[in-house]
Amino acid sequence: MGAPQRRLAVTLVALGVVLAAAVVLALFIGSAQLSARAVLAALTGRAEADSVATVVTLNVRLPRIAVAALAGGALAVAGVAFQALTRNPLAEPSVLGVSAGAAFGVVLAQIFGLGLTFLAALGLAAFAFAGALVAAGAVYLIAAAGAGLLIQTLLLAGVIVGIFFSSAITVLISIIDFNRLGGVIHWLLGNLAPIPPGALLVFAVLAALGFWLVLGQARQLNLLALGEEAASQLGVDAERLKLRIFGGAALLTGCAVAFAGPIGFVGLIVPHLLRGALGHDNRLLVPSALLGGATFLLLADTLARNVIAPAELSVGVITSLCGAPFFVYLLRTRYRARL
């Protein structure tokens, strides 16, 4: 077994252990003040089916953990994918405005009355995916109009597209029935409310599909870092690669936004922590980002649930409070020379 294989195996085992610990932590603490014994009893089915412990553990905490882990993993992998695709280490779904595009799609779908039953969840995800595609396409066209994909131009295009879709969302919200407004705003801040099993299944399948699209091209993404021309001279079909990654990253962003809200900066923070430890090989980064992102968002959400208990913070507030300074730090230190 070669060195990168060993490194990947060690990393995945370590991240897996940390994720498991985070899951345990999230299961056992929360505003309902359940004892560890009660949670264990609920998990093993020894508690009454309609007891508080069972309902809170199985219908609230477990699905919420699943949503957090899926959304975190999806957003982190989307971050790695967008970074490789744009050859821009600061690219990320929320920075590029792709999350805002997906959020616009979701709000639109909600106006049409799509909820979280199995079929409606599919429709919701489709709207989010379409919104993500439109936003990412717009950013790409704006940035590519100049000479190549400059880091500054791309970030600026992302900001512009993000502002545009945020304003469009505001317009939609002004139209919505006042009584439904609260839910939408809560969701826009990044809301990891438990979702029904059917919607959770849709989320898991779509995230897996997006992950597979990106993971299958991880080696080619390394070559793309040399530039499209150099990659094609090494035998990579650059057009097909870009389409697949574009689609995969938009799908990951779309489903995370549809079922957890536009949570910012996960795709920036997690990949960069991993880059510090693993380097820039996408074959290591893509699978590690799945586990690392899941752990990160799960911990952030556990913090959000408990820091001002019994009230709750939105997890998006936590990630943005960490992410914005982190972005500035990256901009001022590591990537200063390259801007």
Next chain:
Amino acid sequence: MSAQVDFHEIEFDYAAPAGRRGAPPARRAQPFHLGPLSFTVAPGDVVGVIGPNSAGKTTLVRLLTRVVRPTAGEIRLDGHPLAALPAARLAREVAVVPQELPHAFPFTVEQLVLMGRYPHDPGRYFEGAGDRAAARAAMAATGVLELAALPLDELSGGERQRAVLARALAQEPRLLVLDEPTAHLDLRYQAECVGLLRRVNRERRMTVVLVAHDLNLAAEVCDRLVLVSAGRAARLGTPEDVLQEELLRSVYGCEVIVDKNPSGARPRVQVAWPDA
């Protein structure tokens, strides 16, 4: 039927006007036409492609590696039409050493060199033991083996160029194309680069196509030269045939003096700098 590369009546047009899809870089304001152009490269040759800025030198490299396709004519590689070769097969035949290396992500030297192994087995997720051995051999050949674990942004310009060359060697091509390999190198690294090229050509029997701005470098290293001017081959031949004062004056539009390099018999070109 001995030519390794055969450009037959090749023509190529950059679509005008600028700014449209697939259009030329903005600096090339007018529509650009290349050809008709024919030349061949024999196995084991070192062929230099020289000519003024925007004469079409880099376009030749892009045609040869199928980044762009000719609008007329046919390119053959060992008698096979280039247009029909699978991408990975083409990458096992022809490797390119580019002018510059993008640096958004500082991969390590070894990671970069291993990228050259991609066309040998594109389906793999990680390279195998054979790939790693080939990469080590390539790094040893260009003297970057001890730098293997370093990220590219910590290397000097010369070291980086040697790492890029190692990546191309790891590709184990039969034809090595270098686009201005010495453009950013100081004298010592230029000398190292020339020594390396000669060694690769002799020991690995690799054919070399060298796109060069530096006429003296081309004269020194190449067996044959192609002088490109405004999309046409102004002359093909040995350095002595091509590097003629009269011809260079008309192609470059300035006064030049050609004499013999004191270190050998090759021609040497100097600009006759105008007084005022």
